[in-house]
Amino acid sequence: MTSLLRGNAVVGQAGGPTVVINQSLAGVIQEVQKYDHIERLLGARHGVVGIMQEDFIDLKRQPSEMLELVAYTPASALGSTRHKPVDKDFERILDSFRKHNVRYFFYIGGNDSAEAAQIINKMAQEANYELRVIHIPKTIDNDLLVTDHCPGYGSAAKFVASAFIGDNQDNRALPGIKINILMGRDAGFITAASILARQREDDGPHLIYVPERSFCVARFVEDVGKIVDKFGRCLVAVSEGIRDEAGVRWTQRVVEEMEARSGRAGTVETDSFGNIQLSGTGTLADYLAGVIRNELGKRKSDLRVRADTYGYLQRSFPAWSEVDAWESRLCGQMAVSYSLETDQDGSVALMRLPGTSYACGTQLVPLQEVAPATEPKTKSLPDEYIAQQGNYIMDQFLVYAGPLVGNLPRVGWFEQVKTGQAYGGGLGPRQ
Amino acid sequence: MTSLLRGNAVVGQAGGPTVVINQSLAGVIQEVQKYDHIERLLGARHGVVGIMQEDFIDLKRQPSEMLELVAYTPASALGSTRHKPVDKDFERILDSFRKHNVRYFFYIGGNDSAEAAQIINKMAQEANYELRVIHIPKTIDNDLLVTDHCPGYGSAAKFVASAFIGDNQDNRALPGIKINILMGRDAGFITAASILARQREDDGPHLIYVPERSFCVARFVEDVGKIVDKFGRCLVAVSEGIRDEAGVRWTQRVVEEMEARSGRAGTVETDSFGNIQLSGTGTLADYLAGVIRNELGKRKSDLRVRADTYGYLQRSFPAWSEVDAWESRLCGQMAVSYSLETDQDGSVALMRLPGTSYACGTQLVPLQEVAPATEPKTKSLPDEYIAQQGNYIMDQFLVYAGPLVGNLPRVGWFEQVKTGQAYGGGLGPRQ
Numbered sequence: 040m041t042s043l044l045r046g047n048a049v050v051g052q053a054g055g056p057t058v059v060i061n062q063s064l065a066g067v068i069q070e071v072q073k074y075d076h077i078e079r080l081l082g083a084r085h086g087v088v089g090i091m092q093e094d095f096i097d098l099k100r101q102p103s104e105m106l107e108l109v110a111y112t113p114a115s116a117l118g119s120t121r122h123k124p125v126d127k128d129f130e131r132i133l134d135s136f137r138k139h140n141v142r143y144f145f146y147i148g149g150n151d152s153a154e155a156a157q158i159i160n161k162m163a164q165e166a167n168y169e170l171r172v173i174h175i176p177k178t179i180d181n182d183l184l185v186t187d188h189c190p191g192y193g194s195a196a197k198f199v200a201s202a203f204i205g206d207n208q209d210n211r212a213l214p215g216i217k218i219n220i221l222m223g224r225d226a227g228f229i230t231a232a233s234i235l236a237r238q239r240e241d242d243g244p245h246l247i248y249v250p251e252r253s254f255c256v257a258r259f260v261e262d263v264g265k266i267v268d269k270f271g272r273c274l275v276a277v278s279e280g281i282r283d284e285a286g287v288r289w290t291q292r293v294v295e296e297m298e299a300r301s302g303r304a305g306t307v308e309t310d311s312f313g314n315i316q317l318s319g320t321g322t323l324a325d326y327l328a329g330v331i332r333n334e335l336g337k338r339k340s341d342l343r344v345r346a347d348t349y350g351y352l353q354r355s356f357p358a359w360s361e362v363d364a365w366e367s368r369l370c371g372q373m374a375v376s377y378s379l380e381t382d383q384d385g386s387v388a389l390m391r392l393p394g395t396s397y398a399c400g401t402q403l404v405p406l407q408e409v410a411p412a413t414e415p416k417t418k419s420l421p422d423e424y425i426a427q428q429g430n431y432i433m434d435q436f437l438v439y440a441g442p443l444v445g446n447l448p449r450v451g452w453f454e455q456v457k458t459g460q461a462y463g464g465g466l467g468p469r470q
Numbered sequence: 471m472t473s474l475l476r477g478n479a480v481v482g483q484a485g486g487p488t489v490v491i492n493q494s495l496a497g498v499i500q501e502v503q504k505y506d507h508i509e510r511l512l513g514a515r516h517g518v519v520g521i522m523q524e525d526f527i528d529l530k531r532q533p534s535e536m537l538e539l540v541a542y543t544p545a546s547a548l549g550s551t552r553h554k555p556v557d558k559d560f561e562r563i564l565d566s567f568r569k570h571n572v573r574y575f576f577y578i579g580g581n582d583s584a585e586a587a588q589i590i591n592k593m594a595q596e597a598n599y600e601l602r603v604i605h606i607p608k609t610i611d612n613d614l615l616v617t618d619h620c621p622g623y624g625s626a627a628k629f630v631a632s633a634f635i636g637d638n639q640d641n642r643a644l645p646g647i648k649i650n651i652l653m654g655r656d657a658g659f660i661t662a663a664s665i666l667a668r669q670r671e672d673d674g675p676h677l678i679y680v681p682e683r684s685f686c687v688a689r690f691v692e693d694v695g696k697i698v699d700k701f702g703r704c705l706v707a708v709s710e711g712i713r714d715e716a717g718v719r720w721t722q723r724v725v726e727e728m729e730a731r732s733g734r735a736g737t738v739e740t741d742s743f744g745n746i747q748l749s750g751t752g753t754l755a756d757y758l759a760g761v762i763r764n765e766l767g768k769r770k771s772d773l774r775v776r777a778d779t780y781g782y783l784q785r786s787f788p789a790w791s792e793v794d795a796w797e798s799r800l801c802g803q804m805a806v807s808y809s810l811e812t813d814q815d816g817s818v819a820l821m822r823l824p825g826t827s828y829a830c831g832t833q834l835v836p837l838q839e840v841a842p843a844t845e846p847k848t849k850s851l852p853d854e855y856i857a858q859q860g861n862y863i864m865d866q867f868l869v870y871a872g873p874l875v876g877n878l879p880r881v882g883w884f885e886q887v888k889t890g891q892a893y894g895g896g897l898g899p900r901q
Contacts, residue, residue, distance in 0.1 A: 056643045058636065082884060096884050108882025114639035116884055121644065205489065205786035208545035212487045213552065217782070300731060320759075321752010321779055328751075348752055350778035351648070355636035357879040358789070448788040451539025452547055453513060453527050 043076040043379060044169060046142030050098065053086035053148035053155075054121070054178065056114035057191030058359045059367040063147045063175050064117065065110035066371020068098050074379070077143060085118035086148070087155060091131040093139070110368065113355050115147075124155055129162055136163075136170065143171045145374050149178040149189075150417060153386055153410035160384045160406060173374040174386035174406060177367070179354045181228035182417040185404050186388035190370050193363030193443035195222070195353050196232035199276075200447055202349060203236030207243040207274055208450060214272035215343025216263060216331055217243075220324045222353045224280040227251050227420040229353065232440055233276035234432045238450055243274025250280035251420050252429035254289060259327070260334045262430050267335065279323060279348075293326040324348045360445045362397075369401060377403045386410075397442035474507040474810060475600060477573030481529065484517035484579035484586075485552070485609065487545035488622030489790050490798040494578045494606050495548065496541035497802020499529050505810070508574060517551035517579070518586060522562040524570070541799065544786050546578075555586055564593055567601065574602045576805050580609040580620075581848060584817055584841035591815045591837060604805040605817035605837060608798070610785045612659035613848040616835050617819035621801050624794030624874035626653070626784050627663035631878055633780060634667030638674045638705055639881060645703035646774025647694060647762055648674075651755045653784045655711040658682050658851040660784065663871055664707035665863045669881055674705025681711035682851050683860035685720060690758070691765045693861050698766065710754060710779075724757040755779045791876045793828075800832060808834045817841075828873035 050067045052060055064082075071080045082096040083089035096117065101109075109116045124132065136144070146156045156174040163170040176183050179195035199221060210217045221230040227249025234247060245266040248254055254277075266273040281289050324346035332344045370387045377387065385403040392398040410416070424436040481498045483491055495513075502511045513527040514520035527548065532540075540547045555563065567575070577587045587605040594601035607614050610626035630652060641648045652661040658680025665678060676697040679685055685708075697704040712720050755777035763775045801818045808818065816834040823829040841847070855867040 052643075056640055096886055098884065101884060105882055105884070108880060109884060110882075111879070112639060112881040112883070113636040115643040116882070119643040201788050202783055202786075205544040205788045206782060208543060209487050209782055209786040212483075212546040212550040297728075320756050320777070322756060325751050325753060345782065346751070347781035347783065348779065349783070351637060351640055351776065352633055352778065352780070352783070355633075355640040357632055357636045448542070449539060450543040451536055451541075452543070453529065453532060453536070453540060455527055 044142045044171065045076045045078070046140045047079040047081060048077045048143035048145065049081045049083050049090060049095070049136070049139075049141045050117070050145040051083035051086040051089065051147065052115035052117050052119050052177075053146065053152040054119060055149075055354055056119055057177055057179050057354055058113040058194045058357060059191055059364050060114070060147060060177050061112055061116045062110050062364050062367035063177060063190060063371035065106050066368040066373075067145050067175070067375055068101060068106060070372045070375035072099060081139065081141070082117045086120035086122070086146075086152070087124050087128065087132060088120045088122055089118070090135050091128060093135055095139075111359075111364075113357050123151055124158075129158055132159055133162055133166065133168065137168065142169060143173075143378050145173050145175060145371075145378075147175040147177050147371070149176070149180070150183060150410060153183070153406055156386075157406040157410050171378040171382070172384045172406070173378050173403075174409065175370050175374045176387060176389075176409070179229060180223055180226050182226035182419070183409060184411070184416070184418055185386070185408050187391040187399065188389055188443055190363060190367035190389075191354070192228060193360035193366070193445070194358070195229055196235065196440055197360040197363070197444045197447070198353055198356050198358065199229055199232045199349065200235035200444055201358075203233045203244060203274070203276070204238070204448055204450060207236055210243060210272050210274050213343065215345065216267065216273045216275070216335070218275045218277060218324060218327050218331070218344075218346040220277050220279050220346070220348040222349070223250060223278045225250055225417065225419070227278050227425070228440075230276050230278040231420055231424060231432045231436055232444065234436060235440060235444055235447065239452070241270050244276040245270065245273050246430050247276045247432050248278060248281055248430060249420055249425060250278045250282065251425060253284045253286075254281035255284065256330055258430075260330065263331055264335055264338075267339075277323070277327065289326075290320070290323045293322050297322070321346075321348045360443060362443055362445050366399060373401045475573045475602065476507045476509070477571045478510040478512060479508045479574035479576065480512045480514050480521060480526070480567070480570075480572050481548070481576040482514035482517040482520065482578065483546035483548050483550050483608075484577065484583040485550060486580075486785055487550055488608055488610050488785055489544040489625045489788060490622055490795050491545070491578060491608050492543055492547045493541050493795050493798035494608060494621060494802035496537050497799040498576050498606070498806055499532060499537055501803045501806035503530060512570065512572070513548045516549035517553070517577075517583070518555050518559065518563060519551045519553055520549070521566050522559060524566055526570070542790075542795075544788050554582055555589075560589055560593055563590055564597065564599065567594075568599065573600060574604075574809050576604050576606060576802075576809075578606040578608050578802070580607070580611070581614060581841060584614070584837055587817075588837040588841050602809040602813070603815045603837070604809050604834075605840065606801050606805045607818060607820075607840070610660060611654055611657050613657040613850070614840060615842070615847070615849055616817070616839050618822040618830065619820055619874055621794060621798035621820075622785070623659060624791035624797070624876070625789070626660055627666065627871055628791040628794070628875045628878070629784055629787050629789065630660055630663045630780065631666035631875055632789075634664045634675060634705070634707070635669070635879055635881060638667060641674060641703050641705050644774065646776065647698065647704045647706070647766070649706045649708060649755060649758050649762070649775075649777040651708050651710050651777070651779040653780070654681060654709045656681055656848065656850070658709050658856070659871075661707050661709040662851055662855060662863045662867055663875065665867060666871060666875055666878065670883070672701050674703075675707040676701065676704050677861050678707045678863050679709060679712055679861060680851055680856060681709045681713065682856060684715045684717075685712035686715065687761055689861075691761065694762055695766055695769070698770075708754070708758065720757075721751070721754045724753050728753070752777075752779045791874060793874055793876050797830060804832045
């Protein structure tokens, strides 16, 4: 064990919040409270922005009741940021660290945060400024490299699976076609989680489209038609990030077509790279519902078609997977432990232990493995989880995602009683 | 007490499902199981459609474990219907009742169901066919006459309030303007429930627009601008049913404008009366976000504007208010009790007992009071709950709706620590 580096610590949160991101924060605070060599723990308001502006909150002396209440509060308690630091920002960050004698930096975030952590780490080394930099993973998208899964994903997946359980019952009660658009710009993990909702043979989602496969509208119409013929209804999960065969995002196509026809631009927000904002717009949902209504409505005049975009509820609804909450806390705690036990910097990764039942530990992995300089920089839904036709998810995915989500509401139902039978109905077995 | 009418009973569910509609069904089943004079309890599949088609499920011999699982399962377990019976349908219904010796009819539904129950009741009387008809109220919209509130409302309100708690934290972490469209075609009860989310002085929703007041876009832009100036962010609740000063629905206006510009009709579903389908489309959300982006974006170029339409999750997400679940069960049980203790037909109403803390009982009220022949046929959000400017909800509403929703997740936060203070932050007091 190397001798302990004395000084202060900074913790920050960045990127899209999750409902368990404060668990990681609480884990860092709890762990730091145990030690004397970290004198002050400064919470940076809105991530790197707070570091640059020296906007800090003293976190070491928070009472445990408050800590627990914050831990179970959705969305970054310190505030978050979408700001990607550039060269002179990094110099300001290092200056701020020097000024406040910061020797430990814990950064809770996704891909971009791991990259920022890596740059800060390198600059400190070059400047011979001794600094431990530990990245703590977080993203509902579940697309970080190395780690088995990401803190935040299990809770988002649980929200989606729960929502589909209710939506499937609703669709059963008033049969029709229901299309739900789910988050995930490039990775289909959140959308795939909808399959966890299934408890009965004819339960939805009946079709699942992820961004890892190109999306063809004609085939979509055909797929939906077949399910409607079979079950008299159809529940569909579609990722917001789906692209056409040419690799163009469908939301982009639909918005451009809409704007061209209406002669009105700027209806949907674009980022500084001109990428269309996929979440927080109902465009894709309305478009797909319209297509189905026009195409299948010819066959069946009383066809009921509805579409919802689950939107920001997926990352902010105040309910969580217990496993996810606990693992997020663990990642925060372990970040502090790793910073003491080794002079390695890195990113905390969750490592699933091989075996039949679920168990997971952590490991510190090099920052450049989580934020590499070359593609692929993120993880996609593995091929083995996607049905060959590209319109459904394979059962193996349940083994992967089931334990991360934990218990889900179970449904009951009544069946036709035949003479002599004691009763109809069944307890919903998890498939 | 009159002598007990011997025969069979039918129970049905109609209209938009809720997450507690099966509690009322379970209440009916449980209560009927106690008595011998009701020989069979037939569950009509998809309401009046099942009665006409003699599509029944025997419900009296369901084991209690199954009953409880169904009770906590969202959306009408018997299936629902939007079919409004016409003259010859009612004759078929009466024929079906005669054929199956049905002497008790319990109909769980909203306004339309109360009306249908009333017609069936009258026809049976005219035909000298002895029949007890009891309507059991259900609607998330909370717009039924007479009853203090409607089974189903508390759970929808709880979903909305919970969602806003998370959304407010998300909006605080990444400040910007967030607009959420909520259900409620003509009544603002669901939208008003968003105010229950507030726990801190600067918490959102900061603006609430209900269909009981006309909605002016220019004033909306002004309102949002003021809040952004004050808090640097703004969280808004808007009812899907808002209308302009001329009484035209905004969704209708936006869709018509969109269709006129694009030359493409049929993008949004209309019902048989030509009314636009308000739920299940993101049109209004995207329109309002676009307006804010265009108008306020001039002042602030990095303005973050997002909009979500909560959609069908409001009535189907598998979580509930305990009070609502219990009262829905009670209404089902009491329907059966009333059918035995009196020869009056009617609708079960929830009656709040006067006093400071919450207590509620039931009462059987005449069907014509719940489904009158003349306007108003539904209840609106009372004037005393709506702020004078028409853009917010008054505190008195908390007294009305709070007990129906019950406990909500509490949030924690860290505040700046000043020297000498033990700690910053506070336990979120309910306001």
